[in-house]
Amino acid sequence: MQTNLVQQFANTAEGQEAESILRACVHCGFCTATCPTYQELNDERDGPRGRIYLMKMFLEGEEVTEKSREHLDRCLTCRSCETTCPSGVKYGRLVDISRGLMEQEMPRPPKERWIRWSLARVIPNRRLFGLLLRMGQVFRPVLPAKLRTKVPPRKHASPWPAASHERIVLALAGCVQPSATPNTNGAAARVLDRLGITMVEAPEAGCCGAVNHHLSEHEKALEAMRRNIDAWWPAIEAGAE
Ligand code: SF4
Ligand code: SF4
Secondary structure, three states, X not given: OOOOOOHHHHXXXXXXXXXXXXXXXXXXXXXXXXXHHHHHHOOHHHOHHHHHHHHHHHHOOOOOOHHHHHHHHOOOOOOHHHHHOOOOOOHHHHHHHHHHHHHHHOOOOHHHHHXXXXXXXXXXXXXXXXXXXXXXXXXHHHOOHHHHOOOOOOOOOOOOOOXXXXXXXXXXXXXXXXXXXXXXXXXXXXXXXXXXXXXXXXXXXXXXXXXXXXXOOHHHHHHHHHHHHHHHHHHHHOOOO
């Protein structure tokens, strides 16, 4: 597709990368067939091709409204669309770049900013999220029905097998999982134990960074990734996979 980025973006590394991705798109629309939000909402603007147009408009300096941004916000960044693109369009990278630039150029209304800021602080914080979820579970019976369905009932973590194998793999507990679905890693550990592998978690590792990344706090996401690598490194040097 032909592009004509505004000077402000055309001279930056991110702008140039976005432009080369945009140019690879031939508008064929094959990608819409594998986009879950398009399947659900049946609106061109809620599919990858429509979103590519919206991003192109933004990067070319055309007016982008809050409504347009809503279509981008609805993208799950699942990258399923990339699997059916015959031109190899790196949609995921394009949406990351565009969202980041939009946050800088088009500040959101204060309430939205506050919600996003809170989500980016509360969800990756394992202890705080666990505490709030626990409170929600205590008051679950008296919550309005709509809210109750969003609070999972409390589950207790099942025991892990003893560390008895030479081969060790590292697993990430993450931020929300230990309190929302506390049996997930334990179940994986039991399966691997049967296969002769011990699974361990590094206690200092935390959120993978996805929450911050998808809220366009890219630097904070990188910090989380670096912290996890630091937490894993001693185990990796000791031979863990
Ligand atoms: S990343 Fe997923 S939700 Fe977003 S446009 Fe592609 S397929 Fe659709
Ligand atoms: S499948 Fe690829 S080339 Fe075709 S519209 Fe989608 S992103 Fe563009």
